[in-house]
Amino acid sequence: MCHCKRIEKIQAKLRRMKIDALLVTQPHNRRYLSGYTPADHDIGESSGVLLILARRPPLLLTDFRFHIQAEREAKDIEIMLYPKGLLTLLTGLLPDLAISCLAFESHYTLHSAAGKMQAMADKIGITLLPVNGMVEEMRLIKSEEEIDKLRRSVLLNEQVFQQTYQTIVPGQTEIDIALALESTMRRLGAESPSFDTIVATGRRSALPHAVPGPVTIEENQPLMIDMGLILDGYCSDMTRTFVPGKSDSRYLEIHRLVRKAQQAATNKIRAGVSAAAVDKVARSIISDAGYGQYFGHALGHGVGLAVHEGPRLSSRDRKHLQAGMIVTIEPGIYLPDWGGVRLENMAVVREDGCEILNNDTTWLDI
Amino acid sequence: MCHCKRIEKIQAKLRRMKIDALLVTQPHNRRYLSGYTPADHDIGESSGVLLILARRPPLLLTDFRFHIQAEREAKDIEIMLYPKGLLTLLTGLLPDLAISCLAFESHYTLHSAAGKMQAMADKIGITLLPVNGMVEEMRLIKSEEEIDKLRRSVLLNEQVFQQTYQTIVPGQTEIDIALALESTMRRLGAESPSFDTIVATGRRSALPHAVPGPVTIEENQPLMIDMGLILDGYCSDMTRTFVPGKSDSRYLEIHRLVRKAQQAATNKIRAGVSAAAVDKVARSIISDAGYGQYFGHALGHGVGLAVHEGPRLSSRDRKHLQAGMIVTIEPGIYLPDWGGVRLENMAVVREDGCEILNNDTTWLDI
Numbered sequence: 038m039c040h041c042k043r044i045e046k047i048q049a050k051l052r053r054m055k056i057d058a059l060l061v062t063q064p065h066n067r068r069y070l071s072g073y074t075p076a077d078h079d080i081g082e083s084s085g086v087l088l089i090l091a092r093r094p095p096l097l098l099t100d101f102r103f104h105i106q107a108e109r110e111a112k113d114i115e116i117m118l119y120p121k122g123l124l125t126l127l128t129g130l131l132p133d134l135a136i137s138c139l140a141f142e143s144h145y146t147l148h149s150a151a152g153k154m155q156a157m158a159d160k161i162g163i164t165l166l167p168v169n170g171m172v173e174e175m176r177l178i179k180s181e182e183e184i185d186k187l188r189r190s191v192l193l194n195e196q197v198f199q200q201t202y203q204t205i206v207p208g209q210t211e212i213d214i215a216l217a218l219e220s221t222m223r224r225l226g227a228e229s230p231s232f233d234t235i236v237a238t239g240r241r242s243a244l245p246h247a248v249p250g251p252v253t254i255e256e257n258q259p260l261m262i263d264m265g266l267i268l269d270g271y272c273s274d275m276t277r278t279f280v281p282g283k284s285d286s287r288y289l290e291i292h293r294l295v296r297k298a299q300q301a302a303t304n305k306i307r308a309g310v311s312a313a314a315v316d317k318v319a320r321s322i323i324s325d326a327g328y329g330q331y332f333g334h335a336l337g338h339g340v341g342l343a344v345h346e347g348p349r350l351s352s353r354d355r356k357h358l359q360a361g362m363i364v365t366i367e368p369g370i371y372l373p374d375w376g377g378v379r380l381e382n383m384a385v386v387r388e389d390g391c392e393i394l395n396n397d398t399t400w401l402d403i
Numbered sequence: 404m405c406h407c408k409r410i411e412k413i414q415a416k417l418r419r420m421k422i423d424a425l426l427v428t429q430p431h432n433r434r435y436l437s438g439y440t441p442a443d444h445d446i447g448e449s450s451g452v453l454l455i456l457a458r459r460p461p462l463l464l465t466d467f468r469f470h471i472q473a474e475r476e477a478k479d480i481e482i483m484l485y486p487k488g489l490l491t492l493l494t495g496l497l498p499d500l501a502i503s504c505l506a507f508e509s510h511y512t513l514h515s516a517a518g519k520m521q522a523m524a525d526k527i528g529i530t531l532l533p534v535n536g537m538v539e540e541m542r543l544i545k546s547e548e549e550i551d552k553l554r555r556s557v558l559l560n561e562q563v564f565q566q567t568y569q570t571i572v573p574g575q576t577e578i579d580i581a582l583a584l585e586s587t588m589r590r591l592g593a594e595s596p597s598f599d600t601i602v603a604t605g606r607r608s609a610l611p612h613a614v615p616g617p618v619t620i621e622e623n624q625p626l627m628i629d630m631g632l633i634l635d636g637y638c639s640d641m642t643r644t645f646v647p648g649k650s651d652s653r654y655l656e657i658h659r660l661v662r663k664a665q666q667a668a669t670n671k672i673r674a675g676v677s678a679a680a681v682d683k684v685a686r687s688i689i690s691d692a693g694y695g696q697y698f699g700h701a702l703g704h705g706v707g708l709a710v711h712e713g714p715r716l717s718s719r720d721r722k723h724l725q726a727g728m729i730v731t732i733e734p735g736i737y738l739p740d741w742g743g744v745r746l747e748n749m750a751v752v753r754e755d756g757c758e759i760l761n762n763d764t765t766w767l768d769i
């Protein structure tokens with residue numbers, strides 16, 4: 038795919054802001070603008086930075102370990118290596134390029150690294166400008182090509198769930214099922230899970246941060262599975278809750294209520310509606326039934342190259358949804374002494390409604 | 404285990420430096436000083452911070468999601484929640500505690516977060532001081548209790564390798580073996596891998612950053628496995644290279660050379676020797692045999708709560724080793740058109756030598 042349009046857009050933004058160059062350090066932003074895929078081992082161990090220049094083609098700066106990969110993936114972009122470190126390279130390069138104002142991503146630069154960069158800027162006499170979310174803002178609205186990738190990620194995730202669901206047998210533990218799901222993801226071609234898979238049985242399904250344990254799945258009790266994978270860089274995120282064995286009337290009541298809240302939110306979503314209004318329609322249904330205090334998180338979040346990104350479907354977010362945004366719709370009810378039910382789909386915001394990316398199998402409408 | 408001695412040590416350091424309090428944000432440092440185990444989802448999504456006070460007991464600040472876990476794990480430490488965010492809590496708390504100089508971990512604080520903290524500090528009239536590696540420096544030297552945990556982590560990792568090694572059959576792919584290793588880790592009680600398992604067959608074993616692929620293991624060719632796990636918080640890291648099938652004379656030559664370099668470095672390590680001198684003894688053996696340019700990385704690194712930490716066994720590091728440090732010893736030779744051999748053990752530096760934590764099975768001395 039061609040990244041030139043995205044680069045042109047950010048270049049135009051830089052020129053409007055009188056910035057000569059932007060140092061892109063955040064790995065998803067770097068990938069979005071160049072096609073170069075590596076994650077950072079951690080924020081202190083970078084796989085490279087993309088230097089977007091307001092008036093020239095960009096440069097990808099990295100070290101010898103990533104040279105071959107950079108050339109293969111960032112096809113149209115000139116690669117430069119920094120055998121003596123990034124700052125040494127920039128000290129020579131920025132004056133050559135006549136950069137006098139350099140912006141950097143304040144939300145993905147360590148305070149200590151920014152301090153060293155400031156010393157370099159002082160030395161060569163340039164201005165260093167912290168900016169926030171400039172590329173993330175572009176990433177909010179997905180192209181149809183991106184939506185296709187997200188759809189394939191969601192459908193593969195569904196397939197992994199269905200295949201593994203067939204193999205659940207009495208006596209298995211949460212860890213067994215989590216491992217089966219994650220192995221199936223990799224075997225069916227996912228790069229990796231998009232987050233640590235959650236499998237929680239019985240009362241444990243009421244814990245907001247359940248980590249799969251060596252705990253045998255309880256029959257006739259809720260089983261919650263929250264899972265996602267990365268395919269071609271794009272994340273999926275889905276939650277299913279069901280009962281291995283027989284559901285009792287309480288389970289059915291709560292599951293139906295959560296499903297009703299999810300469907301109401303789904304019907305509400307379209308371009309122009311505020312995020313808070315979508316959260317509210319789901320929350321009211323749960324509150325009106327007396328469970329309001331047991332739905333302790335926001336209704337949803339954006340998904341893309343990152344599994345958590347903008348927008349947020351939260352009661353505090355007054356921003357309006359726009360066509361091409363992706364959101365999860367994931368109401369839940371968590372009763373500490375009983376367990377929880379959460380149902381999560383992913384949807385594309387369209388002008389006149391929304392498009393659910395999941396198969397959204399009706400057997401879950403028990 | 405009791406964290407009070409560690410806290411007393413850091414408190415004494417703060418008093419000497421005329422600092423009233425240190426905000427510990429780095430997750431391993433937080434765990435080291437308090438016993439509170441969660442990782443951060445990412446650096447922008449903290450599971451809490453530890454406020455070390457120079458003249459009073461510390462406080463663990465977190466949010467409602469981690470309340471139960473914090474109380475259970477950080478037993479002797481008072482927990483405070485921040486329903487309206489950390490900065491809002493600190494705005495009230497710091498003046499109450501008469502803090503006038505607050506240090507923060509510059510190497511684990513985003514530039515954007517530091518900016519907001521500075522605004523808070525200006526508002527309440529306190530001095531904000533960036534510090535670097537204050538807790539990491541303490542973590543360099545392991546107690547015997549920590550060494551026991553590292554030993555158990557290494558031995559479990561060996562056990563996982565041995566069990567999985569028995570099950571390797573023709574036709575398996577790199578991914579099959581990586582998944583088998585990671586599943587076995589979890590089944591045998593590891594918290595998780597300590598890094599993404601590397602399984603690389605044939606020429607792919609010469610890639611410095613091999614990611615397991617859907618590639619069938621080649622018979623009679625090198626197979627490199629670099630793997631580690633986390634047990635009770637402590638990491639292991641081990642590399643084994645061998646040939647499924649028959650080794651040819653070239654493989655034997657290179658394997659024996661790498662093993663010789665590893666043994667020479669092992670014999671060199673003891674308290675008081677410089678890191679560079681240990682790297683040199685291994686590197687000379689490989690260089691003298693004509694393969695110097697194919698050993699492109701440092702000889703080793705520290706391991707503890709983090710899989711990569713200080714010290715570094717590198718030609719550029721003139722620091723002297725101290726008793727209680729942990730290092731990997733991992734020479735390697737990587738020939739682009741043939742493949743690579745790397746052998747990696749973990750050792751404790753002692754006054755009079757070093758203690759290898761691995762079983763270091765002799766069948767590898769082919």
